[in-house]
Amino acid sequence: xxxxxxxxxxxxxxxxxxxxxxxxxxxxxxxxxxxxxxxxxxxxxxxxxxxxxxxxxxxxxxxxxxxxxxxxxxxxxxxxxxxxxxxxxxxxxxxxxxxxxxxxxxxxxxxxxxxxxxxxxxxxxxxxxxxxxxxxxxxxxxxxxxxxxxxxxxxxxxxxxxxxxxxxxxxxxxxxxxxxxxxxxxxxxxxxxxxxxxxxxxxxxxxxxxxxxxxxxxxxxxxxxxxxxxxxxxxxxxxxxxxxxxxxxxxxxxxxxxxxxxxxxxxxxxxxxxxxxxxxxxxxxxxxxxxxxxxxxxxxxxxxxxxxxxxxxxxxxxxxxxxxxxxxxxxx
Amino acid sequence: xxxxxxxxxxxxxxxxxxxxxxxxxxxxxxxxxxxxxxxxxxxxxxxxxxxxxxxxxxxxxxxxxxxxxxxxxxxxxxxxxxxxxxxxxxxxxxxxxxxxxxxxxxxxxxxxxxxxxxxxxxxxxxxxxxxxxxxxxxxxxxxxxxxxxxxxxxxxxxxxxxxxxxxxxxxxxxxxxxxxxxxxxxxxxxxxxxxxxxxxxxxxxxxxxxxxxxxxxxxxxxxxxxxxxxxxxxxxxxxxxxxxxxxxxxxxxxxxxxxxxxxxxxxxxxxxxxxxxxxxxxxxxxxxxxxxxxxxxxxxxxxxxxxxxxxxxxxxxxxxxxxxxxxxxxxx
Numbered sequence: 001x002x003x004x005x006x007x008x009x010x011x012x013x014x015x016x017x018x019x020x021x022x023x024x025x026x027x028x029x030x031x032x033x034x035x036x037x038x039x040x041x042x043x044x045x046x047x048x049x050x051x052x053x054x055x056x057x058x059x060x061x062x063x064x065x066x067x068x069x070x071x072x073x074x075x076x077x078x079x080x081x082x083x084x085x086x087x088x089x090x091x092x093x094x095x096x097x098x099x100x101x102x103x104x105x106x107x108x109x110x111x112x113x114x115x116x117x118x119x120x121x122x123x124x125x126x127x128x129x130x131x132x133x134x135x136x137x138x139x140x141x142x143x144x145x146x147x148x149x150x151x152x153x154x155x156x157x158x159x160x161x162x163x164x165x166x167x168x169x170x171x172x173x174x175x176x177x178x179x180x181x182x183x184x185x186x187x188x189x190x191x192x193x194x195x196x197x198x199x200x201x202x203x204x205x206x207x208x209x210x211x212x213x214x215x216x217x218x219x220x221x222x223x224x225x226x227x228x229x230x231x232x233x234x235x236x237x238x239x240x241x242x243x244x245x246x247x248x249x250x251x252x253x254x255x256x257x258x259x260x261x262x263x264x265x266x267x268x269x270x271x272x273x274x275x276x277x278x279x280x281x282x283x284x285x286x287x288x289x290x291x292x293x294x295x296x297x298x299x300x301x302x303x304x305x306x307x308x309x310x311x312x313x314x315x316x317x318x319x320x321x322x323x324x325x326x327x328x329x330x331x332x
Numbered sequence: 333x334x335x336x337x338x339x340x341x342x343x344x345x346x347x348x349x350x351x352x353x354x355x356x357x358x359x360x361x362x363x364x365x366x367x368x369x370x371x372x373x374x375x376x377x378x379x380x381x382x383x384x385x386x387x388x389x390x391x392x393x394x395x396x397x398x399x400x401x402x403x404x405x406x407x408x409x410x411x412x413x414x415x416x417x418x419x420x421x422x423x424x425x426x427x428x429x430x431x432x433x434x435x436x437x438x439x440x441x442x443x444x445x446x447x448x449x450x451x452x453x454x455x456x457x458x459x460x461x462x463x464x465x466x467x468x469x470x471x472x473x474x475x476x477x478x479x480x481x482x483x484x485x486x487x488x489x490x491x492x493x494x495x496x497x498x499x500x501x502x503x504x505x506x507x508x509x510x511x512x513x514x515x516x517x518x519x520x521x522x523x524x525x526x527x528x529x530x531x532x533x534x535x536x537x538x539x540x541x542x543x544x545x546x547x548x549x550x551x552x553x554x555x556x557x558x559x560x561x562x563x564x565x566x567x568x569x570x571x572x573x574x575x576x577x578x579x580x581x582x583x584x585x586x587x588x589x590x591x592x593x594x595x596x597x598x599x600x601x602x603x604x605x606x607x608x609x610x611x612x613x614x615x616x617x618x619x620x621x622x623x624x625x626x627x628x629x630x631x632x633x634x635x636x637x638x639x640x641x642x643x644x645x646x647x648x649x650x651x652x653x654x655x656x657x658x659x660x661x662x663x664x
Contacts (some may be wrong), residue, residue, distance in 0.1 A: 050598075223592065233540040240597050256588025263572050264383075264604040298633065 004029050005308050007098035009070040013054055017319060021054070022070060022098075022312040029105045030103040031080075037109060038080040043307075044329040045073035045123035046223070047157075047313045051249040064254060070098040070311070073128060075112065075119045077332075084328050086111065095124045098297035098311050100331055116290045124157050124326035125293060125300040126286055132275040133161035134285040134310040136219055136241035138169075139278070140271050143239075145170035147216035150207075150228055153246060155196055157300070157326035161289075162219045163192040164298050171217070174210045177323050185324055190299055198221055203229045214238075222247045224255035231259035250319060301325030336361050337640050338468040339430035341402040345386055347608060348594045349651060350580045351536070353386070354402060354430075354644040361413075362435040363650070366654055369441060370412040371434050376640075376661040377405035377455035378487075378647045383581040399518070402430040405460060407444065409664075418443065425454045432663055441654050449621045455657035456489050457632040458621055464607040465493035466617040468551055468573035470501075472605050475571075476503035479548035482539075484558055485578060488516040489632070490660035494551045495524040496630050506542045508558055510653050517656055522631055535561045543660075546570075554579045556587035563591035582651060633657030 003026045010023045032038045044318035053064045053071055062073045070201035074097065078090040083106035086092065092109040096102030112122045124130060134254060143149050146152030149166035153159040154175025163186065175186040175195035183195035194210040196203065199321075207215075207229060214235035219226055234240070248254050292298040304313035311329045318327040335358045342355045364370045383397045385403055396403045406429065415438035418424065425443040428434030444454045458463060468490075468574040475481050481498035485491040485570055486507025495505035495518065507518040507527035515527035526542040528535065539547075539561060546567035555577030567573070572595075580586050595602060624630040635655035637646035643661045650659040 001364055254590050254593060256590050257592055258586050258588050260589055261577055261580060261586060263602065264577055267604045267609060268604055269601070269603045270595065271601045272599045276598055277599060304468055304649060 002029050003027065004101045006069050006100070007205070007272065007308060007311055009054065009064045009066060009068060010062060011066065011318065012056060013250070015252050017051065017054065017312075019312045021029070024309060029101055032082045032103050034082050036105055036241055037078055037083050037086050037092070039074070039094065039096060039104060040079050040108070040332065041074045041076040041100055041102060042091075042332040043075045043095060043120045043123055043135065044311055044331065045075075045127070046096055046311070046318045046327040047073065047128065048244050048246040048249065048319065050315070051246070051319055059096060069102075071095065072097050073120050073123050074102065076102075086120050089122050091119050095308065098329075118295060119124055120302060120326075120328055120330075121165055121300070123328060124302065125298060129157035129326060130161050130289045131282055131285040132243060133158050133165060133219075135275055135278060135281055136192040136243050136273055137162050137165050137217070138308055139281065140241040140273050141217040141219060141239040143169060143171045143217045144276075147173075148172040148174060148211045148213055149217040149219065150174045150176065150211060150215045151175040151219040151221070152230070153221035153244075153321070153326055154186045154190075154192065155320075156221065158243065159219070159221055160186070160190050160300060160325055164190055165292075166217075167193070168292060168297055172211070172213075174207075174215075176207075176222070176230075182321075184323065185301070189301065194328055198226050204232065207233055217241070219243060220245075224248055228255070228257050228259050231257070231262045234262050234266050234268050236266045238266060238268050240268060242270055242272040246319065248279060303327045305329045307331070334361050335359065335406045336431055336433045338401050338432070339640060339643055341386065341398060341400060342370035343398065344388060347382065347584050347649050349386065349644075351644045351648070354626045361433055364414045364435050366414050368435050368437055369410055369415050369418050369424070371406070371408040371426065371428060371436060371441070372411050372664065373406045373408040373428055373432055373434060373453055374423075374662070374664040375407045375452045376430055376643055376658040376663065377407075377459070377648045378643070379405065379460065380576050380578040380581065380651065380660065383578070383651055384649070386630060390425060392454060401434075403427065403439070404429050405455050407454050408434075422545070423451050425459060430640065432640060441637070445456040449625060452634060452658075452660055453625075453632070454661075455632065455660060457493060458618055459657060460491050460607055461489035462621045463614055463617040464575060465490050465497060465551075466621060467607055467610060467613055468575050468605055469494050469497050469611070471613065472573040472603050473549040473551060473571040475549045476502045478504075480543045480545055481549040481551065482506045482543060482547045482562055483551040483553070483563070485506040485576070485653070486518045486522075486524065487656055488553065488653075489637070490575065491540060491553055492518070492522050492632060492657055493630065495641060497624075498524055498549075498626060499523060500629055501527070504543070504545075506539075506547075508539075508562075514656065517633070519571075521633065529557050536564065539565055539572060549573070551575060552577075556580055560587070560589050560591050563589070563594045566594050566598050566600050568598045570600050573601060574602055574604040578651065578653065588656065635659045639663070
């Protein structure tokens with residue numbers, strides 16, 4: 001093998017992402033220099049936050065550069081190491097982007113322990129999405145036993161974990177998801193107490209029925225009209241962990257929120273957060289997640305696309321909510 | 333004197349408050365029963381939150397009841413006491429509403445010390461507005477030295493105190509107010525570093541010029557378009573103390589916020605608060621405010637209407653932002 005297939009980010013979307021925003025190329029296999037490692041990517045992670053990186057505007061992470069390999073989390077195998085920290089055959093998590101092979105400084109990689117869970121889990125329940133759920137719920141929103149936790153995009157990688165952790169902590173977990181199949185997955189497979197189908201046409205009433213004592217914690221992944229409806233039913237002294245606004249990322253004009261007054265009237269604490277701001281918490285989060293996983297208290301599903309060429313299509317599908325659980329691309 | 337003049341709240345406003353929402357009546361002078369106190373009101377407090385109490389909808393405080401005396405804070409003199417806690421001649425703060433005389437259980441009154449400041453100050457800088465400024469800024473928003481604090485309704489009783497306390501704490505204080513006269517008052521008399529006139533037609537650029545390093549703390553009293561503009565310029569890890577939304581109280585449809593994404597991208601913490609939730613903090617707040625007042629570090633202006641019959645008009649004027657500093661009605 002002497003060539004590396006890559007997906008480049010070639011033009012910025014206006015509104016919805018399209019496959020035209022990307023281009024597949026072949027390039028020579030890179031060689032690691034001193035201190036570097038060559039990794040063969042086994043899995044690509046597709047996550048909503050990556051949409052933000054495609055915009056030119058200010059976001060919390062450095063934007064994706066036009067003409068460069070599309071950014072994203074990866075898990076793979078060390079093929080060649082010029083770093084004392086890794087040896088050939090090690091499985092590592094990193095952010096090598098949409099390509100079959102990548103070279104990285106050792107500092108950008110972390111060895112993973114596949115005895116705890118399969119390698120792909122380090123992009124899901126044991127990786128960024130799982131730690132995001134843990135951190136947003138337990139560190140930011142801090143639910144108390146018996147409280148009602150509502151989470152949007154409940155069938156996604158983050159949302160699915162949030163509700164299950166809420167249940168572990170003795171809370172009532174209410175999901176919001178689009179369509180009956182997803183809601184069935186959320187209540188059936190993931191064990192949430194209830195799930196509201198926001199596409200069913202009775203959001204306010206359905207939310208009230210699912211959270212009859214009001215909402216104490218909102219873990220917000222979606223934004224827009226669904227979030228506006230949640231705001232109406234927040235309890236006094238409730239908390240909102242603002243994790244994402246995926247419904248807004250592909251709009252040229254954002255949805256205009258109407259129920260901000262609820263934050264004043266109910267003395268709500270709303271906090272935006274990014275999981276990478278608190279790297280100090282990752283070991284503890286991951287250890288707890290691994291423990292719950294082993295004890296059978298945490299379940300997760302993966303949606304897998306096969307082959308690098310499927311990455312753009314799978315990414316767009318994920319942004320449209322076509323996936324169940326964690327969306328991955330399998331390369332090997 | 334055997335009669336008591338009162339202003340009753342007789343019908344709920346739809347949109348803007350009008351004088352028709354009130355009616356002046358005379359009634360017999362009330363008599364205190366055992367444990368009660370008869371107070372002659374010297375000053376009525378007019379505050380934005382009172383608009384919320386006129387709505388039938390859910391708010392943070394019990395609504396004003398139709399046919400009853402209009403609610404509101406008061407300062408007055410004890411005329412007759414059947415409580416061991418007060419004696420004739422004591423000056424007391426309470427919430428006896430829009431009337432010349434009121435009867436109250438001793439628990440609803442607090443003796444005030446007019447050696448620290450004039451009685452009216454206990455409705456302003458030494459009362460609810462001053463403590464609100466102190467609590468929202470120092471407990472909720474927690475500015476650090478050198479940070480930029482932006483406060484809307486900066487020429488009002490709360491806003492004026494916020495900026496001055498921010499300066500005392502070593503912050504850059506930027507006000508937002510409507511019109512040149514108010515901005516001159518805010519920078520001149522109150523000593524803010526800068527003040528943006530939101531009516532001047534260049535809000536975004538003017539705000540950027542006044543807060544060139546971005547906004548670290550927003551003390552929000554107004555909401556609506558002005559708040560939306562502030563959101564655009566919040567710094568990473570900035571804080572918003574959400575104290576009021578006075579621009580919205582008289583609208584039948586709220587302004588629809590567009591820049592919520594800034595809270596996510598910048599990991600902003602936004603918290604609604606009500607000063608009466610933390611009565612434990614009042615003594616410390618009042619002691620600090622009194623100290624700054626004595627040291628000449630805190631200034632305040634009062635806008636005074638004369639006579640009970642002026643209360644409705646002055647209240648409407650205050651909601652429209654016609655006052656400078658604390659709006660009062662002087663009865664005695």
